[in-house]
Amino acid sequence: MPLRIWRKPLDADKIKIPQAEIHIIKDRCKGCGFCIEFCPREVLETSEELNVRGVHPPKVKDENKCTLCHFCAAVCPDFAIFSIEKDCGGGC
Amino acid sequence: MTPENRAALTGKHFMNGDFASAEGAIAAGCGFFAGYPITPATEIAERMARRLPEVGGVYIQMEDELGSMAAVIGASYAGVKSMTATSGPGFSLMQENIGLAAMTETPCVIVDIMRGGPSTGQPTMAGQQDVMQAKWGSHGDYEIIALAPSSVQEMFDLTIEAFNLSEIYRVPVMVLADEIVGHMSERLVIPAPEAINVVNRKRPQASPEEYFPFKPDENLVPPMACFGEGYRFYATGLTHDERGRPRTSSAEAQQKLVQRLCDKIRQNTEKIVKIKETMLEDAEVVVIAYGISSRSALSAVRKARERGIKAGLLRLVTLWPFPDNHISEVATRVRAIVVPEMNCGQLVREVERAAKETPVTFLPKLGGEPHRPMEILKAIRRVHS
Amino acid sequence: MNEELLHPLEGFLREWMMPHIWCEGCGNGIILNCFAKALSELNLDPNKVVVVSGIGCIGRISGYTNTDSYHTTHGRAIAFAIGAKLAKPELKVVVISGDGDLFAIGGNHFIHAARRNIDIPVICANNFNYGMTGGQYAPTTPLDAWTTTTPYGNIEHPFNLVHLAAASGAVYVARWTTLHVRRLTESIKKALQKEGFSFIEVISPCPELYGRYNQMRTSLDMMSWFKEASEVQHHFDPAKAEITRSKIVLGEFVDIEKPSYGRLLREKIAQIQGKMRGGE
Numbered sequence: 001m002p003l004r005i006w007r008k009p010l011d012a013d014k015i016k017i018p019q020a021e022i023h024i025i026k027d028r029c030k031g032c033g034f035c036i037e038f039c040p041r042e043v044l045e046t047s048e049e050l051n052v053r054g055v056h057p058p059k060v061k062d063e064n065k066c067t068l069c070h071f072c073a074a075v076c077p078d079f080a081i082f083s084i085e086k087d088c089g090g091g092c
Numbered sequence: 093m094t095p096e097n098r099a100a101l102t103g104k105h106f107m108n109g110d111f112a113s114a115e116g117a118i119a120a121g122c123g124f125f126a127g128y129p130i131t132p133a134t135e136i137a138e139r140m141a142r143r144l145p146e147v148g149g150v151y152i153q154m155e156d157e158l159g160s161m162a163a164v165i166g167a168s169y170a171g172v173k174s175m176t177a178t179s180g181p182g183f184s185l186m187q188e189n190i191g192l193a194a195m196t197e198t199p200c201v202i203v204d205i206m207r208g209g210p211s212t213g214q215p216t217m218a219g220q221q222d223v224m225q226a227k228w229g230s231h232g233d234y235e236i237i238a239l240a241p242s243s244v245q246e247m248f249d250l251t252i253e254a255f256n257l258s259e260i261y262r263v264p265v266m267v268l269a270d271e272i273v274g275h276m277s278e279r280l281v282i283p284a285p286e287a288i289n290v291v292n293r294k295r296p297q298a299s300p301e302e303y304f305p306f307k308p309d310e311n312l313v314p315p316m317a318c319f320g321e322g323y324r325f326y327a328t329g330l331t332h333d334e335r336g337r338p339r340t341s342s343a344e345a346q347q348k349l350v351q352r353l354c355d356k357i358r359q360n361t362e363k364i365v366k367i368k369e370t371m372l373e374d375a376e377v378v379v380i381a382y383g384i385s386s387r388s389a390l391s392a393v394r395k396a397r398e399r400g401i402k403a404g405l406l407r408l409v410t411l412w413p414f415p416d417n418h419i420s421e422v423a424t425r426v427r428a429i430v431v432p433e434m435n436c437g438q439l440v441r442e443v444e445r446a447a448k449e450t451p452v453t454f455l456p457k458l459g460g461e462p463h464r465p466m467e468i469l470k471a472i473r474r475v476h477s
Numbered sequence: 478m479n480e481e482l483l484h485p486l487e488g489f490l491r492e493w494m495m496p497h498i499w500c501e502g503c504g505n506g507i508i509l510n511c512f513a514k515a516l517s518e519l520n521l522d523p524n525k526v527v528v529v530s531g532i533g534c535i536g537r538i539s540g541y542t543n544t545d546s547y548h549t550t551h552g553r554a555i556a557f558a559i560g561a562k563l564a565k566p567e568l569k570v571v572v573i574s575g576d577g578d579l580f581a582i583g584g585n586h587f588i589h590a591a592r593r594n595i596d597i598p599v600i601c602a603n604n605f606n607y608g609m610t611g612g613q614y615a616p617t618t619p620l621d622a623w624t625t626t627t628p629y630g631n632i633e634h635p636f637n638l639v640h641l642a643a644a645s646g647a648v649y650v651a652r653w654t655t656l657h658v659r660r661l662t663e664s665i666k667k668a669l670q671k672e673g674f675s676f677i678e679v680i681s682p683c684p685e686l687y688g689r690y691n692q693m694r695t696s697l698d699m700m701s702w703f704k705e706a707s708e709v710q711h712h713f714d715p716a717k718a719e720i721t722r723s724k725i726v727l728g729e730f731v732d733i734e735k736p737s738y739g740r741l742l743r744e745k746i747a748q749i750q751g752k753m754r755g756g757e
Contacts, residue, residue: 023482032502032696038656055501074514074658077499077506079484098753124564145749150563150742155589159556162549162586166529166560169547170568174560192550319545319561320568322524326491326540328548337494338540 019086020066024057028080031055035072035081041065044072098146100285109247109274110135110177113203113267114143116251117175119288122201123149124174126163128156128182131215132271133205136177157182161189165198169327171318173255177203179271180222181212183229190264191230194353196327197262197306197314199293201254204266205274208460217460218271220383220434226266227412233350235357237364238266238412240382244278250409256291257364261356262313268411270434272384272462300324306349307334312356357413366409367418371397375404377476378426380419380443382408384462385432392468401476411439419446428475430455432463451475489513489523494540502696504655504681505535508602511658512542512573515665527570529558531578533609535602535681538573552582555590558597566596566739569669576603576617580636584616591645591674593738598649598668598675601638604683612686619720623690639715642676643731649675650715650731654703655682657727664729673737680725 009015022043029051036044036058043066047059058081060066066083073082100119107115114136117125125140127133141151150167154160160176167174178186183204193200206222208214226238237257239250251267258265296303296315305325308314314334317323330338331346339345357364371393372378381389386407396403406422408415419442423429429447431440432455440454455471457463490513499505516526523544530539532551539546545568549557554572562570572579579587579601590597606624607613614624614631617638621630642650649671653661661679668675682688682699693699703725711728718726 023484025484028496030501034502034696034700037697037700071658073485074510074662075507075656076510077503078496079486079490079506079510082484084482084485124560126560145746146753148746148750152559152563154556154559155585158553159559159586159589162553162556163560163563165549166547166557166562167564168560170527170561170565172564174564188550189553192553196547318565319527319570320525320565324491324524324543324545326494326546326548328540329550330548335493 016088018068019088020063020068020083021086022060022063022066022083023081024059025080026057027052028078029053029055029057030078031057032077034075034077038075039072040069041067100282100288102282102284105280105282106277107244107280108135108277109241109244109269110205111139112244112247112280113177113251113269114139115282116248117201117255118143118147118149119248119282119285120252120255120290121173122175122255123147123172124164124167125149125151125176126154126160126167126174127176127178128154128160130179130182132207132274133177133179133203136203136205157185158188161186161193164200165189165193165196168198168200169319173199173259175201175203177205179205179207179215180209180219183222183225187225187229190236191232191234192329193264194230194234194236195329197316197353198264199258199262199316200264201251201258202264202266203251204268206268206270214460216271218384218434218462219460220270220385220438222268223411223435223438226268233354235354236264236266236412237261237357237410238268239409240411241267241269241273242383242386242407243273244276244280247273248280248282252288252290256289259291259293260313261360262293262316263357268383270383296323304334305336306332308352308356312352312359361413361415362417364410364413365415365418367415368407368409370405370407372404372406372422374402375425376402376427377430377472378404378406378422379430379432379468379472380406380408381432382411382439385434388463388465389432389468391465392472395465395469396472401472403472408439414442414446416446419443420448423447423450426450428453430468430471430475432457432468432471434458434462486510486513486517489516489543491541491543497541498537499534500685502682502684503534504604504679504683505538505602507655507658508535508573508600508679508681509538509541511662512600512665514662515669518662519666519669521569521669525568527561527568529554529561529570529572531574531583533575533578533607535573535575536578536609552578553586554578555583555586555597555599559590559595562595562597563739563742566743570597571669572597572599574599574601575608576601576605576638577607577615580616580638580641588641588645591642591647591676594646594648594673594735596672596674596737596739598665598671598677600665600677600679602681603638603678604681604687606683606687608683608686612683612690619722624687637715637719638678639718639730643715646674646735647676647731648673648733648735649729651676651729652678652680652718652727654680654707654725654727656700656703657707660709672740673735680720
């Protein structure tokens with residue numbers, strides 16, 4: 001049964017949804033595609049540009065969809081991608 | 093008796109050679125033994141199994157000699173003096189990791205109580221057939237040190253010497269005793285601990301950030317850091333540079349490393365080598381021998397002197413590095429050299445090489461029994477005339 | 478995108494040895510990642526961690542961890558680790574090696590170390606072949622698989638590694654794939670803290686060789702196989718957990734307590750020395 005939210009949660013104003021900042025160390029990427037394939041929110045896609053190894057590193061499709069699950073960072077064999085929480089300090 | 097004063101069993105003993113070697117190891121500070129039982133070296137393992145826990149050391153009987161040698165290297169790199177003991181068949185199995193020890197410059201002691209070979213051979217008889225294997229056993233170019241005790245006292249003393257040399261030169265050192273020296277019982281005098289000279293490996297002066305594990309000092313030997321001290325170094329059996337980085341495609345790195353592994357022993361030969369000379373000053377015939385053969389040879393040389401032959405004995409305590417210069421010099425002073433060996437001709441080749449023009453007579457004795465003094469005397473008389 | 482920021486696990490990598498030599502999509506990089514992550518989440522003294530590896534592609538891993546490291550001869554990593562651990566018990570000695578190194582040439586050392594319950598975790602990268610030498614068959618290569626030394630198809634039955642480890646006496650036995658990164662990391666943390674002999678089999682893609690030779694041309698193809706075929710079932714009977722094309726059982730197969738070799742050795746030495754002091 002689909003979730004039906006029938007009112008705004010009472011503490012909605014107090015909860016800050018973390019914003020993601022995705023870092024891609026382009027020249028480390030070997031183009032295996034794991035991060036793109038296994039991201040649960042389809043945040044990444046193959047870019048057009050070529051890195052120093054001659055492969056297409058990933059690029060961020062929509063950073064707002066990222067939930068900071070860090071799966072891309074965990075499954076990358078080359079330490080080429082990681083996500084951190086954006087330091088918002090007021091507004092994001 | 094407390095664990096603290098159980099290391100050196102100071103006093104006079106009547107002990108067999110294998111046990112004496114184990115006592116020497118413990119007196120030298122050996123804290124780890126990994127081995128596999130093999131006749132005629134089993135007694136060393138048994139003695140170590142009993143004595144090491146007394147001094148807080150570790151004895152483990154590994155599943156085979158390959159694992160034993162690997163464990164010895166692991167313990168040495170963890171900072172503990174380690175040894176193993178074996179005979180011919182086990183020595184063959186250990187060669188792989190003796191090469192690793194040489195390549196990663198690991199201080200360790202391997203006692204080989206030589207028996208008749210090849211293969212399973214004669215487990216309970218003596219031989220001197222592993223001499224060349226000690227030097228050339230593993231693949232590739234490297235140098236090791238090998239000592240040849242000829243008495244129970246020397247089994248004790250030379251095992252300590254072996255540990256000291258291995259610590260100074262960061263190299264595997266072999267104690268090559270034949271089965272007779274290993275199994276015979278003789279008087280052994282163990283001095284007080286203060287009188288025993290024990291040398292430890294040189295520690296790094298550099299900080300962890302600056303330390304290069306294979307950067308040599310002036311004596312061509314790098315100071316050694318051990319696991320768990322914060323150096324976080326990388327040691328590999330691959331050809332490496334001074335930092336430890338594998339350089340498998342660099343001709344320069346290979347040349348530099350292998351040359352140094354050889355030079356650190358070759359260039360220090362004079363400091364390492366030990367020889368015992370008896371009645372050599374005016375000798376015309378010299379018998380060059382080691383191990384049990386040298387005891388028969390001593391008797392033969394004395395008998396020759398009684399018969400008016402100016403014979404002398406040059407007993408090699410160090411087999412490797414071979415004392416080229418010394419043998420060459422002695423060869424110029426004598427008319428003939430006799431080399432009795434319990435094999436088909438191993439160290440005699442080195443003697444021939446060093447002796448150059450001086451004729452060398454080889455006296456083999458196969459079968460596991462040592463030369464009789466009369467056999468050596470006959471040879472002395474033959475070459476003298 | 479700010480590219481000056483360091484990767485959070487940078488401190489666990491030996492910076493002058495990076496980047497690593499592994500192929501695109503090779504599972505070894507993921508194993509290194511999970512291992513570094515596990516170290517970062519534990520309270521261990523990094524100066525006391527020693528990584529010992531054997532010969533093979535995964536054997537290069539000791540070069541990349543920012544710890545005391547030793548790269549042994551083929552098959553001898555466990556034997557070396559035993560020496561190091563027993564000589565200096567405060568070290569946390571970890572063996573990370575491959576299926577060929579640990580179970581072909583190193584098989585004897587593996588079963589005895591497990592039997593003795595030596596305090597070391599052993600992480601096996603199982604990529605079903607000998608990768609470093611170009612893709613020959615290994616004791617884990619499935620029946621009928623193509624490798625360069627089984628050009629007509631493999632006629633040997635492979636080992637069931639978790640069964641072998643459990644039968645030899647390991648106190649912790651787990652199997653994961655390089656896709657199951659979180660659970661692999663948790664298992665590594667558990668193994669690093671558990672007393673006794675722990676074994677983790679990590680099924681790992683070798684896209685250039687085993688994959689390419691066996692209709693899994695890309696690294697994603699092999700990871701897809703893991704995704705389709707794997708099922709997590711803790712405490713499954715390891716004897717029944719052979720790996721097949723359609724089923725790979727993952728999870729923790731064994732998790733028991735048994736006094737380790739180190740504990741028994743310390744107790745024995747204390748006993749012997751106690752007797753000596755007691756005036757025997």
